[in-house]
Amino acid sequence: MVVRTPGVSPAATSPPGQRRWGWWTRAAVRAGLITAGLSRRLGLGAGSIIGGRVTLALDAHALRRLAAGRRVVLVSGTNGKTTTSHLVAAAVRTVGPVAHNSGGSNMADGAVAALAEARDAEYAVIEVDELHLAAVAEAVDPMVVVLLNLTRDQLDRATEVGAIASAVGHALARHPRTVVVANADDPMVVSAAKLATRSVWVAAGSSWLGDASSCPRCGHTLTFTESGWECVCGLARPTPDWRIENGKACTSNMVLPLDIRLPGQVNRSNAAMALAAACAVGVAADQAASALREVDVVAGRYAVVHRGAQNLRMLLAKNPAGWAGMLSMLGESRPLLVIINAREADGRDTSWLWDVPFEQLTSRQVVASGERAADLGVRLSYAGLEHQTVADPLAALAALPAGEIDVVANYTAFHHFRRRLLGGSRLSREREVAR
Amino acid sequence: MSGESTVTIGLLLPDVLGTYSDAGNATILAQRLRWRGIPAEIRTITACDVPVTTCAVYLLGGGEDTAQQFAADWLRRHDQLRRALETSAVTLAVCAGLQILGRSMSDASGHHYPGLDLLDITTAPGRQRAVGEVIATCTVPGIGSLTGFENHRGVTTLGPGTAPLGRVITGTGNGTSEGTTRYRTEGVFTDRIIGTYLHGPVLARNPALADHILHKVTGQVMPALDLPDQAALRHTYLSHTYLGRNYLGHTYLQGRFSRCS
Numbered sequence A: 001m002v003v004r005t006p007g008v009s010p011a012a013t014s015p016p017g018q019r020r021w022g023w024w025t026r027a028a029v030r031a032g033l034i035t036a037g038l039s040r041r042l043g044l045g046a047g048s049i050i051g052g053r054v055t056l057a058l059d060a061h062a063l064r065r066l067a068a069g070r071r072v073v074l075v076s077g078t079n080g081k082t083t084t085s086h087l088v089a090a091a092v093r094t095v096g097p098v099a100h101n102s103g104g105s106n107m108a109d110g111a112v113a114a115l116a117e118a119r120d121a122e123y124a125v126i127e128v129d130e131l132h133l134a135a136v137a138e139a140v141d142p143m144v145v146v147l148l149n150l151t152r153d154q155l156d157r158a159t160e161v162g163a164i165a166s167a168v169g170h171a172l173a174r175h176p177r178t179v180v181v182a183n184a185d186d187p188m189v190v191s192a193a194k195l196a197t198r199s200v201w202v203a204a205g206s207s208w209l210g211d212a213s214s215c216p217r218c219g220h221t222l223t224f225t226e227s228g229w230e231c232v233c234g235l236a237r238p239t240p241d242w243r244i245e246n247g248k249a250c251t252s253n254m255v256l257p258l259d260i261r262l263p264g265q266v267n268r269s270n271a272a273m274a275l276a277a278a279c280a281v282g283v284a285a286d287q288a289a290s291a292l293r294e295v296d297v298v299a300g301r302y303a304v305v306h307r308g309a310q311n312l313r314m315l316l317a318k319n320p321a322g323w324a325g326m327l328s329m330l331g332e333s334r335p336l337l338v339i340i341n342a343r344e345a346d347g348r349d350t351s352w353l354w355d356v357p358f359e360q361l362t363s364r365q366v367v368a369s370g371e372r373a374a375d376l377g378v379r380l381s382y383a384g385l386e387h388q389t390v391a392d393p394l395a396a397l398a399a400l401p402a403g404e405i406d407v408v409a410n411y412t413a414f415h416h417f418r419r420r421l422l423g424g425s426r427l428s429r430e431r432e433v434a435r
Numbered sequence B: 001m002s003g004e005s006t007v008t009i010g011l012l013l014p015d016v017l018g019t020y021s022d023a024g025n026a027t028i029l030a031q032r033l034r035w036r037g038i039p040a041e042i043r044t045i046t047a048c049d050v051p052v053t054t055c056a057v058y059l060l061g062g063g064e065d066t067a068q069q070f071a072a073d074w075l076r077r078h079d080q081l082r083r084a085l086e087t088s089a090v091t092l093a094v095c096a097g098l099q100i101l102g103r104s105m106s107d108a109s110g111h112h113y114p115g116l117d118l119l120d121i122t123t124a125p126g127r128q129r130a131v132g133e134v135i136a137t138c139t140v141p142g143i144g145s146l147t148g149f150e151n152h153r154g155v156t157t158l159g160p161g162t163a164p165l166g167r168v169i170t171g172t173g174n175g176t177s178e179g180t181t182r183y184r185t186e187g188v189f190t191d192r193i194i195g196t197y198l199h200g201p202v203l204a205r206n207p208a209l210a211d212h213i214l215h216k217v218t219g220q221v222m223p224a225l226d227l228p229d230q231a232a233l234r235h236t237y238l239s240h241t242y243l244g245r246n247y248l249g250h251t252y253l254q255g256r257f258s259r260c261s
């Protein structure tokens, strides 16, 4: 069933500040907030993960209790979660305060921390790791779930993509009132979202079909036609409710500008998904669209860091699909620093580097860096790219010229490098501004 | 084959068995030939194509259960290709690709299905998924240590007279052992087929294995290549400090993320 009208009006539930949590939950939340504050003051990090863990350790049902009575939007998928959740939060903030795990800690602890820190917020926008979506949805009974894409990411830590899609689908089936805003162009997403009762399909595109060219249901090769894709087993691209045409988001009765500040086609798709989600929550479409235009930096991504005579544009790509979207954002001949780690959060296996079409990065200076600089360097050589290899990214900057430089790093590499570039003080100031 | 003629590398079903970036092995073989002045060409053979049966090398990668069964059916339907793998070409088969070339496989629900019967091996699902770094000593003289990443649930039993590609030092590999010393085996090595559980361009980490294949295909001695970062990469994965750290990581990952199908 397709939901064509926006969700229920924002006055249907009582504000969460008037709800009463049990004394034990209140104590657990307070303990978590104290721990988080302490962790921050000691400079150990943003504190939200450890704070959320403390709360959850004291009250296993904290997530359910903290979410009760709020309008919750969950944003999940392999790529674009952080960016899209920032866009959704910006749009929803036009109708009321929003609890948001803006730092990107996207498991149950991060959700708990975000809800605890904004206890009076009527709305919550929570980015959720796709492996944890089923469990978090179970606890928070979301009003809207945004499902961006499901591709291979960190396979060594995750299960296979088909298994994730199936788990997500079954979780969605258990929430008949939830509106699922899903990418109609991603076969894995469609096979999962088809199990939902209420869905809004967005033609958000799919920049990488590495896992998606065979059918998630039966393994046959998908047939791609002008109007989409289909399989002999009957799985096919649904008719989209939202499309992107000439840089505008269109439904059967609306055309809205998507002139966002974030670069790249991928982010236009993320914005279309965010717009559809905001409308499903009850935000007026034009109000949501203008809020999206204000977002320019997302958890440090897309920011330009000035260092000496160098202007470093900070980009994050953690898998082949992310890179496929990233390639169009890179300056034509701008020097490029690529930083690759292989810690647990990145996935220990660097095989994915071989699915990135580095061959397209011609005519520019490239420096390979990070804890897996050698893996990257070997890959670049086989791609026919001359490059330098300097494992320490700060030292690698010395090998690059003055002026504009693109920096693309995977997850831990991005955060470590950013921290070293900015130092602790500036990061905490940024956090204050983000509140 | 003379140095002048183009070596064709057939990349089989990357649309079906492309989960672990194994297509990189085709790039590696082609580039290592070109750098030595031997023309090379990669032929991508998808499920929609009538397969070319004249390639010098074929590559089969890894994939999920449904994809693996589809690929096995597809290969059985193309008997000319099967004959090429049996009699004329050299094949590198990784993970699901290795299992497909055996006698039979069974999936998580216990259902058996036949393989291509080119290797005397059978594969059944193990209790736990094997995920992590593998180091093995290659049984083929001159290749030395093999390094790679495995991520599979298959336990592969080698038939009598079927030789493994390596002896496992760390990691799981085939998940079975053999010989009087009961050493743990990794992969399969025959005259025409090299099968391994080391995915995600095994040839990027083990250039000597790549050159072994190329020597077999061209009949030529492959002069050494001085590829930047190659030595550092092997040092990363074969060094003792890394071994210690990774071994912990391996066990940890297995314990925490074993809910795969």
Ligand SMILES: [Zn+2]
Pocket (backbone or CB within 6 Å): A215, A216, A217, A218, A219, A220, A231, A232, A233, A234, A235
């Ligand atoms: Zn199908």
